[in-house]
Amino acid sequence: MSVDGLRVTSYDGPTPQGGLWNSLPSPFTVAGVKPDLWAVDGNKSLVAVGEAKTAADVCNAHTAVQLAVFGRLAYRGTSRRCPLYIAVPHSAARSLDRVLAFTGLAGAPNIIRIHVPDVLLETRARVRS
Numbered sequence: 001m002s003v004d005g006l007r008v009t010s011y012d013g014p015t016p017q018g019g020l021w022n023s024l025p026s027p028f029t030v031a032g033v034k035p036d037l038w039a040v041d042g043n044k045s046l047v048a049v050g051e052a053k054t055a056a057d058v059c060n061a062h063t064a065v066q067l068a069v070f071g072r073l074a075y076r077g078t079s080r081r082c083p084l085y086i087a088v089p090h091s092a093a094r095s096l097d098r099v100l101a102f103t104g105l106a107g108a109p110n111i112i113r114i115h116v117p118d119v120l121l122e123t124r125a126r127v128r129s
Contacts, residue, residue: 001085006048008041032092033062048083049073052059054121058088058095064103070107082108088117 012034014022015116027038037050049070053063073082088096093115100106 001037001039001048001057003051004048004083005041005062006046007042008039008050010038012036018129019050033066033069035066035070045066046072046083048073048085049083050087052087053092053096055089055092055118058092059099064099067099067105068103070104071100071108071111081108083110085112085114087116089118091106093117 003046008021008024011018011021011024011025012027013024021037027035036052039048040048042118051066051070057063067084067086067117070084071081073084075078076081088098093113096113097106100108100111105111
């Protein structure tokens with residue numbers, strides 16, 4: 001999101017990887033679900049939502065509800081949808097395909113998929129012999 005010029009304004013932390021975001025306020029809920037983060041552009045004219053999922057958490061009812069709500073958020077008075085950034089482990093890309101298809105969001109132009117290499121998500125460093 002930062003690469004796209006967005007500034008995170010709220011974060012559902014703290015998390016070990018949250019860094020400075022851990023000091024931000026918690027995101028507000030929409031239709032009973034809370035995103036992992038909200039972000040805005042420099043003019044505060046573009047609002048984006050961010051969700052990060054583990055492989056085990058991608059394809060379930062709660063995630064489907066979250067994505068259905070966040071993926072259809074539109075700017076007030078328009079039909080233009082807010083960007084939804086979804087980060088998942090690379091190994092869970094097909095699970096994300098399934099949940100996006102289920103929610104009717106597969107191929108939606110406002111969905112930005114981020115497939116994180118699984119090795120970057122490992123909690124223990126491997127030691128080579």
